[in-house]
Amino acid sequence: MKRLLLTLALSAGxxxxxxxxxxxxxxxxxxxxxxxxxxxxxxxxxxxTISARMFVVWSKVEDLKQYALDKGYKRDEVEAFLKSRTEKNRLKAEADAYLKAAGAVEGDPQSYCAVGEAEIAKGTLVGSLLRSSK
Known part of the structure; x- marks a missing residue:
């Protein structure tokens, strides 16, 4: 039995x-x-009519950095990723596609308000970052 456990432990290692x-x-x-x-x-x-909940935003950013570090990513790797123009552009395009699919129309602020209000009402991560003055 000890031999089996040792073999499994070495194999896992x-x-x-x-x-x-x-x-x-x-x-x-x-x-x-x-x-x-x-x-x-x-x-x-x-x-x-929508603003950011800045304390929540700041807190989530710090939590996200810690999450990455806890997973084993290096601090300089995380910083480089966050500063990467390529990654910023990719995330921007994905966010724009999400907004469009949710009904936001460029040049129509009220359509963005409707998306924001819906996100707040659904309690999504996006909604948790926002505050409505309505």
Whole structure:
């Protein structure tokens, strides 16, 4: 029995390096969170009756950085990802597509308000970042 446990333990140890971390731009929670932040930012800048809940936004950003570090990503890797023009453009395009699919129409602030109000009402991550003055 001890021999079996030792063999399993060694096998698990040898297999561990094969379980490499996925690139940051493929980590679902991180990307979903950053996309939600971008969507919320566009809504608050476009809709005159919606603003950001800045303390919540700041808190979620800090939580997200800690999440990445806890998963084993290096601080410089996280910073480089967050500053990458390529990644910013990718997330911007994804956020724009989400807003369009949700009914936001460029040049129509009220359509962004409607999307924002719906996100708040549904209690989504985007909605948790926003406050309505209605």
């Amino acid at each position: 040898l297999a561990a390096p094969a379980l490499a971390m996925e690139p940051l731009n493929q980590e679902k929670h991180i990307n979903d969170s950053l996309r939600a932040g971008r969507i919320g930012d566009v809504i608050r800048k476009t809709c005159p």
